[in-house]
Amino acid sequence: MDVLAEVEDRFRAGVRARGIDPMVEPDQVRDLVDATVAGVLAEWSADTDGQPASMRDLTQHAFSAVAGFGPLQQYFDDPDVEELWINDRLTQGLKASPHRSGRLARVARIASAAHRIR
Numbered sequence: 001m002d003v004l005a006e007v008e009d010r011f012r013a014g015v016r017a018r019g020i021d022p023m024v025e026p027d028q029v030r031d032l033v034d035a036t037v038a039g040v041l042a043e044w045s046a047d048t049d050g051q052p053a054s055m056r057d058l059t060q061h062a063f064s065a066v067a068g069f070g071p072l073q074q075y076f077d078d079p080d081v082e083e084l085w086i087n088d089r090l091t092q093g094l095k096a097s098p099h100r101s102g103r104l105a106r107v108a109r110i111a112s113a114a115h116r117i118r
Contacts, residue, residue, distance in 0.1 A: 011036045011062040022067035
């Protein structure tokens with residue numbers, strides 16, 4: 001199992017075991033994801049040479065997957081994204097804020113990201 005999957009699985013199990021609601025208890029969720037990532041990295045580093053990814057990247061991935069919108073979370077967090085459209089055919093679009101470029105940009109990876117969260 002790769003380190004991303006390991007972190008996500010352990011974090012998801014921890015949230016379920018503790019009955020934490022990410023919307024109601026965000027501080028507990030952040031504490032849990034930080035502890036989970038630190039634990040996995042400590043184990044991973046002991047078994048392999050070096051660390052596979054940064055703590056920040058692993059924490060963001062796990063938090064987005066379990067308490068956010070998975071692979072789409074990056075678009076919700078991006079201040080340059082004003083709208084995100086995904087229809088039943090997985091047609092996608094990002095529209096930059098008018099004070100930026102004001103143009104529609106098509107991003108193919110959104111379709112695959114949306115498909116993974118269905």
